[in-house]
Amino acid sequence: MKVKVNKDLCIGCGACQALVEDVFEIQDDGLAGVKVDKVPEDLEEDVKDAIDGCPTQAISDED
Numbered sequence: 001m002k003v004k005v006n007k008d009l010c011i012g013c014g015a016c017q018a019l020v021e022d023v024f025e026i027q028d029d030g031l032a033g034v035k036v037d038k039v040p041e042d043l044e045e046d047v048k049d050a051i052d053g054c055p056t057q058a059i060s061d062e063d
């Protein structure tokens with residue numbers, strides 16, 4: 001599974017990072033970014049929750 005954050009939509013709320021800190025991080029621009037090329041299998045469910053929980057639908061599943 002691969003994910004991407006659309007920085008034009010992200011508002012930097014930090015929810016994704018709080019949920020899956022091994023995958024998402026708030027970067028120097030104040031917006032979320034993805035730290036990994038591929039989501040580890042054991043984190044996929046948490047990442048799906050982050051996708052569903054993002055208030056601006058900024059996270060997309062790239063698979």
Ligand code: SF4
Pocket residue numbers: 005009010011012013014015016017031032053054055056057058059
């Ligand atoms: S949950 Fe969505 S809006 Fe909030 S920081 Fe993550 S990508 Fe950005």
